[in-house]
Amino acid sequence: MSMLSNQRLLRTVDALAEACSQEMARDDSVFLFGLDVDDHKAIQGSTAGLLEKFGPDRIFGTPLSEDAMTGVAVGAAMAGMRPIHVHIRMDFVLLAMNQLINMGAKAHYMYNGQIQVPMVVRCTIGRSWGQGAQHSQALHSMLMHVPGLKVVAPTNAYDAKGLMIAAIRDNNPVIIMEHRLLCNAEAYVPEDLYEVEIGKARIMSQGDDITILGVSHMAIESMRAAKFLKEEGISAEVIDPVSLRPLDMETIGNSVQKTGKLLVVDNGWLNCGLSAEVLASIAEQGLTGPDGQPVQVARMGFADTTCPTVRCLEDHFYPNGRTIAAKAYQMVKAQPTATWLPPEGVQPEIQEFKGPF
Amino acid sequence: MSMLSNQRLLRTVDALAEACSQEMARDDSVFLFGLDVDDHKAIQGSTAGLLEKFGPDRIFGTPLSEDAMTGVAVGAAMAGMRPIHVHIRMDFVLLAMNQLINMGAKAHYMYNGQIQVPMVVRCTIGRSWGQGAQHSQALHSMLMHVPGLKVVAPTNAYDAKGLMIAAIRDNNPVIIMEHRLLCNAEAYVPEDLYEVEIGKARIMSQGDDITILGVSHMAIESMRAAKFLKEEGISAEVIDPVSLRPLDMETIGNSVQKTGKLLVVDNGWLNCGLSAEVLASIAEQGLTGPDGQPVQVARMGFADTTCPTVRCLEDHFYPNGRTIAAKAYQMVKAQPTATWLPPEGVQPEIQEFKGPF
């Protein structure tokens, strides 16, 4: 992360609120709307203070009408405004697919550049405390499938602010996928306005033995895995893709050519997902490791099931630092049946998380 | 295709209508509904005769309400009926994503097996005659992403009938993806009731030099490519996956171990798509060809753009027999820049197709 002045430790939600507030002050075509954005809970605090500062014309709650409200965002964007539409869970975006994909993603192309759709869709992936089948989905892979859309997934407060600003200024529909467990995570965030480039991955920790690409919350779990692996003398390079579409295959490709091994850990299902895309792209390019051998690849992600509610099943639904480390260990040691598992570690954002929501 | 008695040459749409008719006669819990299913055009003829035979209680048009009508299908299925819900274009399924994914795909799991959702969703991919951005999408990859759904894509009348019957009898939501250009293609179809197994691919033509996996209409184009390649002395094994989720990776894997080369030609976008999944799966398994080298892989599909309306751009949006052959040629000859292109061929289903719809 580049060094900018006036850094403060901020929670991700505060960084998001700050980004919106600064952009709304800078550009009066920006407005923010969605269910519950203007209540006292303020979407975990991520919209806090905006109503007081900008009034109900520029931040307002809506009826429960995700489909039409997405259309309203599309239309307002076509007219030159810069709407930010907020969903408190990504699962509800399934109600907005028609507008997002049939209109939002296509208008600029279909109308041959005459119209732009500079809109932002914020949505949060739920997890823990029994979010269950319908409040825990991460649908980025579906959205990544569609030309015309951009998708980003900040995993820390710094990126959250910089991506939010970049997304607002982008002239295309940008989906910002947040993660409920990361809402309160703190990072140093500059006071100034800055953009985090959409389309650039970030190397979170350098390493030589294996590349681990961790998406959204799995970037955090991958860092945990890297720590476990270090104790075994394995040096993992952890990459946070930050931007999912466009995806920075160059950074990933460079890393795997150095390590010769790639483990993609998606915060989502595998089938036809981001992890498939990355593995396919590496294979298609025929990338090789330092030994000249093809890069060895593997992927992890949500179990190929619906998400169960009870914690003891949920624990097996998601990869975690230990299972990621174990998989990486097998790959590095070239022992596919090795059963080494790191000791139980702490996952404060999970262990400390208590709903009710 | 197995040999059953009483084969007749039937169009795909006639085969679909026959399958529905026979299943509706056999099982009175089956019903068929959707926009325009009961008019004189009868969804290109694929629902012809049903109204006369089964009356308006079991085949009926609906209001323009894709979201709720999908919910109605889910609910009726939960109650033990076997609805077939028809969309004349797959693009409209984007309006049904919430019901399909949040309810249809999850109910059986979320309710721990207490409830089943034996429903069928038929939808047609449009192409040609300026179907354009919003009438040409193939969204199978999005649906394949979701545990709980099944997705099949018949490319001939035989499979259309057999898959329709299998889908009706399946106790899960099954999406049948048809292709507008294949509606009138004829094949021999048994009079009897038979199922085509969901989850089994079909080898369309045997070959040793390269495996070409062609999805939906691209199975036809891949067969054309194989013909071109044959004239160059290249023997391509063409596989039609038939079923997309579950996907028969075993048949594909066996083939690539024989040929050492795989070209996936999807009838859809590449990014996070079926083609990515197949390549990832091959790479993950570390499959090798007869020479012990890793399988060489590549993929083709829709251009990474919205679909344009005018034919001259559309022609470049889709792969075709010639471009597929050219790509396969490069792979087999190990000349990535080889510029061989087969002569112009006939694509009667495209050249003869005249809308208006």
Add this chain to the structure above:
Amino acid sequence: MTQPELVQSLYQTMHLVRRFEEKLVELYPSDKIKSPIHLSIGQEAVAAAVCAPLNQDDIISNTYRCHATHIAKGGNLNAMMAELYGKATGCAGGKAGSMHLVEIESGILGASAVVGTTIPVAAGYALALKNEAKKTGEQRVVTAMFGDGSTEEGCFAETINFAVLHKLPILFVCENNEMAIHNPIERRQAISIQERVKPYGMPMGHVTSGDVFEMHDEVTRLTESVRAGNGPAFIEIETHRWLEHVGPNNDDDAPYRNPADLKKWKENDQVARLAEMLGTEKTAEINAHVEELVAESVTFAEQSAFPTKEELYTHVYA
């Protein structure tokens, strides 16, 4: 049912709902229930009234705020509590939790946490029951529960139209607590639900009094109309949520609350009212029984095992 029997029956249901949920309030800080809970405390009368005219094989379709109707429709209390604990003995083996309670043998169609989704699903079930009645001659009915907020989703309008068009055997019940999370209805809806629905010509009811007997009479009248084959009916029942939207706490002083409303509704508490009507002796008897049921459900839940990890992979496909 005689009037005293009705009073007793409604009281027992309401009190059971109340006590079950008060038990949840008590248990929740122990973190044994790890799932969002949307309580119906204050709204029990609706569930009791709505379920009163239903047979076991009639169907109720629920939202995530489903404890009250789950109990009122006759859901097994032990399996319900076990589900909230995420136990293998839960009504969905721990996979559902509070937001997706289900018990098909009691006619309880699975609940959904996506607002509005169950409305067309309920209509689809009703379509099947209309079909069934042609063979059996007996019309089972579907009661579709939903909040005021659901009526803003497009699928509500789509479903109402379809149900009227097909004369489906469904009673739409809008449980109007005038809130969607913290967002008051007047900031979400341009006109009243009554005005919007009236033109469809369904038999309609609108209970604003909070009076459980009025609810009961109206629901009974409309359910019987549905059962008689007259097609769908619609009722809106005004009520008030006493606790926070999700979770076990009061949020009396949250800015979205109007304290006068809360006070008015608490003074209009139907549980207390019916207890008084029944007299201390009868009430004590019922209460004792209710306490046993609730206590038993907790014991059952506590003593049950969690599902084994293999369960993660069961029932993905049927």
Add this chain to the structure above:
Amino acid sequence: MTQPELVQSLYQTMHLVRRFEEKLVELYPSDKIKSPIHLSIGQEAVAAAVCAPLNQDDIISNTYRCHATHIAKGGNLNAMMAELYGKATGCAGGKAGSMHLVEIESGILGASAVVGTTIPVAAGYALALKNEAKKTGEQRVVTAMFGDGSTEEGCFAETINFAVLHKLPILFVCENNEMAIHNPIERRQAISIQERVKPYGMPMGHVTSGDVFEMHDEVTRLTESVRAGNGPAFIEIETHRWLEHVGPNNDDDAPYRNPADLKKWKENDQVARLAEMLGTEKTAEINAHVEELVAESVTFAEQSAFPTKEELYTHVYA
């Protein structure tokens, strides 16, 4: 505008639409236009009336059946015909075709082939214009065109509610030809559109006569109400599609047709009526001009080049 001027202006617009589309009917068998065309022959009066009170910088939002309003709103005829041919000079360079016509400098927001999608999009545009007016003091208006079928989509109900709630400067125009493809309205809608919309309290109109002057007066009244800041208005205009749903042909004897209806509407043809009002001389003058415009558009389209293949990759992202 004086009454004679109005007659002339409405006639010219309607006749231009009619002749442009008749030219398409003639051209279509040549296969030069390779895209589904949804013609408005028989419905021209609606477009002429709706666009009459609009300024160039007002916005019209269209469905796939968009030729008539594209012309009436002042869309460039050459660029329009070129678009139907798929030429680089088309209003969207061949990427749009008939179903997605667009010309933002004439206030024509791109059309959509997914029924209902443009309704909330139009409302979003109106939200922006409401905002703009706070700064400029001038209220531009959005006219949202849609068919009777669109009103069954959930987003219609969602949008109406939102528009009324936010007092958006939008005129909703339901062009009711009583058909969605071949499906008559009474088999799709349980109650009339008027009944459904009336409760929202918007200024409303309902023109059943087919009379272009009545349409014009009603649309003008409502557009001015919207422009004056009174919030949304709604008008339903009954009309009849003379040709098949999509394509250039008659389908008079298709089973879904009621020949009496078609006959009645053809006898009520506003193009013929206004021609008569204008007299042969004036009509001939206008007609000659129209023929020139149409012929010129064909020549322009024919002589224009197709886009180069690089165009496939332009404008994916802005």
